[in-house]
Amino acid sequence: MSFSQLILYEEEFHKINDVLTKLYSETNAKVIFLVDRNGQLIANTGETENLDTTSLASLTAGNIAATGSMAKLLGEKEFTIIFHEGYRDNIYISIVGRRVIMVVIFDERSSLGLVRLRAKKSGDDLTKIFDDLLNKVDSKTEEGVSPFAEITDDDIDKLFSE
């Protein structure tokens, strides 16, 4: 794998949330979420109460993966943006820093132009945060510190005892 394990710490989580919250208010979006390319939900903001964000995250990653393969077949490096237009809601999906996917769900209170403009700026900010995060994870990995080194075999056995 070209990427190391993804670990999210409090510090970066707050920075990410700040970027998403700003984008949310600037675009009048309904929901914004970030997913890693394997379908794991990293952060979300907005009207998420009645939304199955876990499923959406997995499907978004599948969607991006399929689109990436289509790009390769055409000799493109990747398609960095996908847009789905619905009757009521629209989904704008963009790849951030080559490894994270940003999803903006919006309705008639916003517009594609606005989302696209603001999402680009937020994408740049997020790229910086994730670069820093990956450096942090790599340096900790080099130190040989496994975040779960303190787990014992007993802990694992206990999880499966029922």
Next chain:
Amino acid sequence: MSFINYPAREINCKIVYYGPGLCGKTTNLQFIYKKTNPDAKGKMISLATETERTLFFDFLPLSLGEIRGFKTRFHLYTVPGQVFYDASRKLILKGVDGIIFVADSQIERMEANVESIENLKINLIEQGYSLDSIPYVIQYNKRDLPNAAPIEEMRKLLNPNGVPEFESVASEGPGVFETLKSVAKLVLVELKKGGGG
């Protein structure tokens, strides 16, 4: 590639069910979905054709409980087994933490089993993984069928390295949770070692 989320106190891992067409990968997930407490599972998603053959993947998020204050969440995926969906299979293997190979025990499916394992090895190598180093178990499914091949024969063909193996009847349940638990445990042990990437 596991995802450790400190703010949410969660460990997220990805497990993929691999195997030839109609071996019972989706059936495994359906049984797990049916038998799991509603609090511990999310919605099961199947991207299937009109004839209920897996087109892209099935997906089931599952919580297995807490370990040292961290919720352990496993994302279960199946691949489409049919030979011509190889491009989709490669995509689903991305970021995998553990693999369950579901073998069809019927004698006439042995060649398909062997072909599918070879395909799995090739696709893993393309992603920079190896079947020898990734958490991996084998499930011999459909043991209830009269034309099931003897286990010794299947072991010789499909499990020469002696990875953990389980007999199952996925439609009825025997062996389904045993297989999942076994690979989940291997994934956590790997994570403890500092692998998982």
